[in-house]
Amino acid sequence: MSVKHAMLALLSAEPSSTYRLRKRFDASTGQTWPLNIGQVSTTLNRLERDGLVEHDEPVDDGTGGGQPWRLTPAGRAELAAWWARPVIAEQRGRDELVVKLMLATIAPGVDVEALVQVQRAATQQTMHDLTRLRREVEAHDLVGRLVLDHHLFIAEAELRWLDDVEGSVARSAHAGGRPAPASGEDEPLAAAPAGAKGTR
Structure with a gap:
């Protein structure tokens, strides 16, 4: 599992800020895969560059986490393809x-x-x-x-x-x-x- 697809999966549920995505990632993995805010930010910037995510309308969720991200249609297609692929040991x-x-x-x-x-x-x-x-x-x-x-x-x-x-x-x-x-x-x-x- 890549951080890239983890972010896409989390965003498929709802738009989230960078900070909130990291918190949701920790919760979804039982806090067994440490991920710092820098890794999340870098991954999101690359996803934006590739046209898979974009900024959503800003909301005040009380976390101070910044502007939320959301999936683009291309991001949803990439995520759907990932769900359909088996994980090969090699x-x-x-x-x-x-x-x-x-x-x-x-x-x-x-x-x-x-x-x-x-x-x-x-x-x-x-x-x-x-x-x-x-x-x-x-x-x-x-x-x-x-x-x-x-x-x-x-x-x-x-x-x-x-x-x-x-x-x-x-x-x-x-x-x-x-x-x-x-x-x-x-x-x-x-x-x-x-x-x-x-x-x-």
């Missing part, structure tokens, strides 16, 4: 953790097991924090619950994947492959752990 960007671990298996002098342990501890802490937030979410806050559940499922899957990576590295070392830590010898990329697929 379009979500490279997963830094997957790339990092893949490179660790071929780079000399890297203790892959130690790297996995550090990452596991960080992911477990993330799960702890998310679980605490999930308990604090109000029962009627559907958006908050859905967003936090999504992040929890991702963290759980990441922990399972890290277990698999650790097992694959250990089996490879036992079979006479790349030891952990590394021996310093160059090895082909195929030595990367099996099943190294990103969860995020």
Whole structure:
């Protein structure tokens, strides 16, 4: 999900000022995706440049947020096209953790097991924090619950994947492959752990 389409989606409900859009974005994402006012302003200016939004009639909503924005017909068409498109995993960007671990298996002098342990501890802490937030979410806050559940499922899957990576590295070392830590010898990329697929 891009900030661009998030702004279009929010404006499809009602015109809003830059300030109010940021507040509505925070509410709609359960405050799990921080977005500052500068990012919102820059995105809106680009949308205006592309003819997807325009300024609406000024209103005094008591927020002091400035002149409201609204969708243009082109903006509504772009949003409709986005709603109709599935999100393809390959379009979500490279997963830094997957790339990092893949490179660790071929780079000399890297203790892959130690790297996995550090990452596991960080992911477990993330799960702890998310679980605490999930308990604090109000029962009627559907958006908050859905967003936090999504992040929890991702963290759980990441922990399972890290277990698999650790097992694959250990089996490879036992079979006479790349030891952990590394021996310093160059090895082909195929030595990367099996099943190294990103969860995020």
